[in-house]
Amino acid sequence: MLATIERMNILDIADDLSDMILQSDIVENYYRSLYKLRQDKKAMNLIQAFTKQKEIYEEVHRIGKYHPDYLKVIKETRELKRDIDLLENVFEFKKAENELQSLLDEISVLIGHSVSKQIKVPTGDPFFESSSGCGGCGSGSHSCG
Numbered sequence: 001m002l003a004t005i006e007r008m009n010i011l012d013i014a015d016d017l018s019d020m021i022l023q024s025d026i027v028e029n030y031y032r033s034l035y036k037l038r039q040d041k042k043a044m045n046l047i048q049a050f051t052k053q054k055e056i057y058e059e060v061h062r063i064g065k066y067h068p069d070y071l072k073v074i075k076e077t078r079e080l081k082r083d084i085d086l087l088e089n090v091f092e093f094k095k096a097e098n099e100l101q102s103l104l105d106e107i108s109v110l111i112g113h114s115v116s117k118q119i120k121v122p123t124g125d126p127f128f129e130s131s132s133g134c135g136g137c138g139s140g141s142h143s144c145g
Contacts, residue, residue, distance in 0.1 A: 033096040
């Protein structure tokens with residue numbers, strides 16, 4: 001029964017933590033920037049065009065440089081991507097998304113390391129991987145033991 005009570009306490013704490021995250025300024029900023037992005041007609045049209053262009057790119061890229069439209073398609077895809085990245089609402093959304101991801105990475109590392117410093121937490125961020133004392137499993141580091 002002790003294990004059941006212990007598990008319930010952990011689940012309660014996890015619920016409290018998720019509530020705190022959802023009520024944070026970072027999540028609020030993320031949803032606000034997502035809403036602005038979805039309301040931006042120009043951005044949504046460019047994203048839709050990029051999605052179609054990406055399908056063409058993948059088909060051409062599968063064949064490779066021998067495809068007759070290879071250079072043209074690659075150039076058009078890069079130009080569309082650049083046009084999207086230069087939009088302010090896209091920039092703000094990506095910034096908010098990165099801030100939220102950083103918060104979640106930090107929390108994951110804190111939880112993992114509270115159990116054991118040997119726990120490997122995949123964050124995709126080299127800062128967190130190097131700060132754990134090991135370069136991560138794919139880094140070739142032998143300091144993990």
